[in-house]
Amino acid sequence: MSISSRFSVGIHILTLIELNKDGVSSSEFLAGSVNTNPAVIRKIMGMLKKAGLIKVQPGIAGAELAKDLSDITLLDVYKAVHVVRDNELFSIHENPNPNCTVGRNIQNTIEPIFFKAQTALEKVLENVTIEDVIKGINEKEK
Amino acid sequence: MSISSRFSVGIHILTLIELNKDGVSSSEFLAGSVNTNPAVIRKIMGMLKKAGLIKVQPGIAGAELAKDLSDITLLDVYKAVHVVRDNELFSIHENPNPNCTVGRNIQNTIEPIFFKAQTALEKVLENVTIEDVIKGINEKEK
DNA sequence: TTACATGTAATTATTATAGTTACATGTAAG
DNA sequence: CTTACATGTAACTATAATAATTACATGTAA
Numbered sequence: 001m002s003i004s005s006r007f008s009v010g011i012h013i014l015t016l017i018e019l020n021k022d023g024v025s026s027s028e029f030l031a032g033s034v035n036t037n038p039a040v041i042r043k044i045m046g047m048l049k050k051a052g053l054i055k056v057q058p059g060i061a062g063a064e065l066a067k068d069l070s071d072i073t074l075l076d077v078y079k080a081v082h083v084v085r086d087n088e089l090f091s092i093h094e095n096p097n098p099n100c101t102v103g104r105n106i107q108n109t110i111e112p113i114f115f116k117a118q119t120a121l122e123k124v125l126e127n128v129t130i131e132d133v134i135k136g137i138n139e140k141e142k
Numbered sequence: 143m144s145i146s147s148r149f150s151v152g153i154h155i156l157t158l159i160e161l162n163k164d165g166v167s168s169s170e171f172l173a174g175s176v177n178t179n180p181a182v183i184r185k186i187m188g189m190l191k192k193a194g195l196i197k198v199q200p201g202i203a204g205a206e207l208a209k210d211l212s213d214i215t216l217l218d219v220y221k222a223v224h225v226v227r228d229n230e231l232f233s234i235h236e237n238p239n240p241n242c243t244v245g246r247n248i249q250n251t252i253e254p255i256f257f258k259a260q261t262a263l264e265k266v267l268e269n270v271t272i273e274d275v276i277k278g279i280n281e282k283e284k
Numbered sequence: 285t286t287a288c289a290t291g292t293a294a295t296t297a298t299t300a301t302a303g304t305t306a307c308a309t310g311t312a313a314g
Numbered sequence: 315c316t317t318a319c320a321t322g323t324a325a326c327t328a329t330a331a332t333a334a335t336t337a338c339a340t341g342t343a344a
Binding site: 004005006036037039040057058059060061 | 332335342
């Protein structure tokens with residue numbers, strides 16, 4: 001089980017839009033880099049647009065970032081592409097037996113722990129921006 | 143998409159084994175508290191046993207913890223029940239286009255970021271023991 | 285009108301999960 | 315030895331999510 005590759009594709013898209021800012025970033029172009037079908041890219045781009053991360057117009061080729069690179073965090077992307085529901089990274093079994101001490105308390109006891117773990121993960125993502133990703137790529141290209 | 147409830151059930155099992163240490167924790171008994179089929183419990187218990195967290199014997203009823211409460215972390219449970227593969231919490235799209243700067247570098251650039259995020263989550267789990275869960279339950283029962 | 289762009293739905297195949305059923309093997313008591 | 319009950323495991327079913335593909339609607343510009 002893993003977090004959908006939609007997230008990594010979303011990051012790829014945003015990164016490429018920036019690095020191709022002097023060109024036209026059509027869904028076809030982006031799909032070529034990601035190596036997937038343009039319809040997939042358009043689906044994800046729709047989510048990024050809805051989240052206010054990019055600007056695209058029907059019929060007109062070329063997406064643009066809607067925010068500054070350094071203002072787009074990986075957490076923004078993660079939430080934009082809906083890979084994990086709020087506070088639902090961990091599933092907790094339902095309907096434990098209320099006649100049992102553990103049964104009636106387990107959900108409420110572990111839920112805050114799971115919340116804390118999910119928050120720790122999301123905090124790491126919140127501290128990385130598309131600008132950082134681009135720096136990372138530039139370093140690897142040297 | 144979420145981390146399987148096998149993990150929360152695993153925690154439930156270990157917690158109940160401890161709180162029922164003067165009784166017999168058969169898979170039937172544990173299943174009653176979790177409110178699931180005993181075969182499910184036995185499957186998970188097999189994993190916990192394999193990971194050295196509990197002791198069970200064929201034909202003989204009653205599981206026991208194989209380690210001290212305070213030495214069993216939620217990370218131990220998480221790894222025991224194989225809900226997430228090592229360093230694979232996040233999927234990364236495969237085969238990006240190597241003819242593109244972003245395409246050839248994106249995987250290696252975001253992989254360490256994802257690793258860091260997963261590690262942050264796992265560190266939280268590593269700092270919580272079954273003893274803590276029991277304390278949490280006892281507080282809720284007051 | 286045509287060519288090309290975005291946007292979305294439907295379909296298919298695969299995988300993982302959750303739950304159930306069936307049955308094999310092991311233990312202990314009578 | 316038989317019976318009752320325990321652990322252990324496989325197979326099956328249903329569901330949901332993912333990934334990929336195809337088809338088509340709508341929009342823009344020449």
